[in-house]
Amino acid sequence: MTDVITTRREGAILEVTLDRPKANAIDPPTSRLMGETFKAFRDDPELRVAIVKTAGDKFFCAGWDLKAAASGDAVDGDYGVGGFAGLQELPDLNKPVIACVNGTAVVGGFELALSCDLIYASDHSSFALPEIRAGILADAATIKLPKRIPYHIAMELLFTGRWMDADEARRWGLVNEVLPKEKLEDRVWEIARLLAGGPPLVFAAIKETARVAEALTFQDTMNKLSHLPTVDILSGSEDSMEGPRAFAEKRDPVWKGR
Known part of the structure; x- marks a missing residue:
């Protein structure tokens, strides 16, 4: 650069x-x-x-x-x-x-x-x-x-x-x-x-959850968790199904970030 x-x-x-x-x-x-x-x-x-x-x-x-x-x-x-x-x-x-x-x-x-x-x-x-x-x-x-x-x-x-x-x-x-x-x-x-090689959507949810939790109590964070954008994206993603599917098929997961 x-x-x-x-x-x-x-x-x-x-x-x-x-x-x-x-x-x-x-x-x-x-x-x-x-x-x-x-x-x-x-x-x-x-x-x-x-x-x-x-x-x-x-x-x-x-x-x-x-x-x-x-x-x-x-x-x-x-x-x-x-x-x-x-x-x-x-x-x-x-x-x-x-x-x-x-x-x-x-x-x-x-x-x-x-x-x-x-x-x-x-x-x-x-x-x-x-x-x-x-x-x-x-x-x-x-x-x-x-x-x-x-x-x-x-x-x-x-x-x-x-x-x-x-x-x-x-x-x-x-x-x-x-x-x-x-x-x-x-x-x-x-x-x-x-x-x-890890799941990018989970990483995103981890970072946003940790950031939000800094200013809230444990219970307030838990109550808000499902409303966080990254957690919402993760819950409806292909990657959320890939982990269990890969485990059942005895293979490494392939994370797509979607």
Whole structure:
């Protein structure tokens, strides 16, 4: 697409790579471009899984481009259709997104990883939210992090801005796996291929249900479940019959997404 955002497509998988030396920081044009990229992924019926990665080994992403901000590009400017980094506020993204974290994920880079459904990290990766030292609210992380890891650990990271290495992130369940950097991408692609072979309508229903459930009680969510668009589509789909049929015929199911 551009030198800043490149994509690789393999079947139903889209790999999106951010490449902005030295720290893969994101300025407004890059954020808008990422939003258009993920919007196109969302709207392409042939694509089922996305991988988010960045170039280089030192920085996964340093978040907001402070040089852009210093030059007059306001922090609260136009991030684009998906909000910051294209994923944070993209509506109706009901497909799995995997973060491939190799290096430092700090401030908005940490929030970019949190915007994904699965996070795989290299063993030299680290995470931090040092906004507190500048008197700034890490808004998206403050909303998301206490829901992903124990509350007291999330508050410690937000209050102190301390660093968390990959092993600690794994202990708290923030990342799915920690691997040597030379094995990271192979593992991420292995998982992406596994998901690409799964039932896309069920994945969509899982993501919408989980998103709706964040703001509701268990019973309210259950009461609303049959009215969710993705659940309604799933219940009347060919795929809803394919699973039982494949089981009865002792074969692997063939998911068509319809």
